[in-house]
Amino acid sequence: MLGLYEAAHLRVHGEDILDEALAFPTTHLKTLVEHLEYPLVVKVNIALYQPIRKARSYISIYQDEASHSKALLELAKLDFNLLQSLHKKELSHITWLVVERFRFSSKLPFFGDRVVETCLWIAVACFEPQYSYARIIQAKLLAITTVIDDMYDAYGTPAELELFTEAIERWDNGSIDRLPEYMRSCYQAILDVYKEIEE
Numbered sequence: 001m002l003g004l005y006e007a008a009h010l011r012v013h014g015e016d017i018l019d020e021a022l023a024f025p026t027t028h029l030k031t032l033v034e035h036l037e038y039p040l041v042v043k044v045n046i047a048l049y050q051p052i053r054k055a056r057s058y059i060s061i062y063q064d065e066a067s068h069s070k071a072l073l074e075l076a077k078l079d080f081n082l083l084q085s086l087h088k089k090e091l092s093h094i095t096w097l098v099v100e101r102f103r104f105s106s107k108l109p110f111f112g113d114r115v116v117e118t119c120l121w122i123a124v125a126c127f128e129p130q131y132s133y134a135r136i137i138q139a140k141l142l143a144i145t146t147v148i149d150d151m152y153d154a155y156g157t158p159a160e161l162e163l164f165t166e167a168i169e170r171w172d173n174g175s176i177d178r179l180p181e182y183m184r185s186c187y188q189a190i191l192d193v194y195k196e197i198e199e
Contacts, residue, residue: 001025001032002040002047009051039064056080086129091119094139104147107185110155111147118142140193147186156183 005025011018026048033044039061046057059076062068095115098104104111122138152161160180167175167187176184 001028002044005029006047006051083127083129086132087119087123090123090132090136090139091116093136094119094143097140098143102185102189104143104185104189108147108151108155108182110150112150114146115139115143118146137193137197140196144186144189144193147189151183151186 002025004021008018008022008025011022029044029048033041033048036044042061042064046061059073059080062076063073098113098115105113119135119139122135122142125138126134151164156164160183163179164183164187167179167183168190171191173191176187179187
């Protein structure tokens with residue numbers, strides 16, 4: 001019943017059978033939870049609170065099961081820690097890029113440091129280890145995009161933004177001298193990141 005409940009939460013729009021199937025295990029699991037024993041009661045409570053399992057909580061529950069496989073448990077812990085370490089390295093790289101290389105926080109007075117948020121958005125979209133380079137590139141682009149968005153929404157004057165738009169349309173280093181000082185670091189960052197992507 002727990003499996004049906006969790007599977008029903010993985011439905012996509014238009015799967016009416018799973019929409020209907022969700023009501024049955026939900027009602028019964030809520031009724032049965034008082035009569036279950038450990039570790040099943042923990043699994044059910046977690047599933048009722050958060051139907052889509054998180055690896056970290058599932059690993060700790062699985063290790064308490066009498067029938068668990070020690071090799072599988074050790075492999076799951078290693079895999080989880082390796083992936084977490086990879087995500088930390090990516091975040092460190094993006095933070096270094098925004099803070100040290102582009103110096104957005106010191107050169108752009110309106111800069112809201114949303115590096116962690118940016119990296120999390122990308123990690124949700126493609127979390128597998130083999131997509132590390134794709135995550136880094138996407139996070140760089142998204143970090144620059146948020147700066148540009150803030151510049152257009154809240155800081156730049158219409159005349160300055162027109163110059164910036166023209167520079168983007170020209171896409172060359174010669175346009176940088178006509179930009180206001182605070183826009184230069186952002187424009188140079190755009191050129192640098194796209195040059196890096198091409199290489």
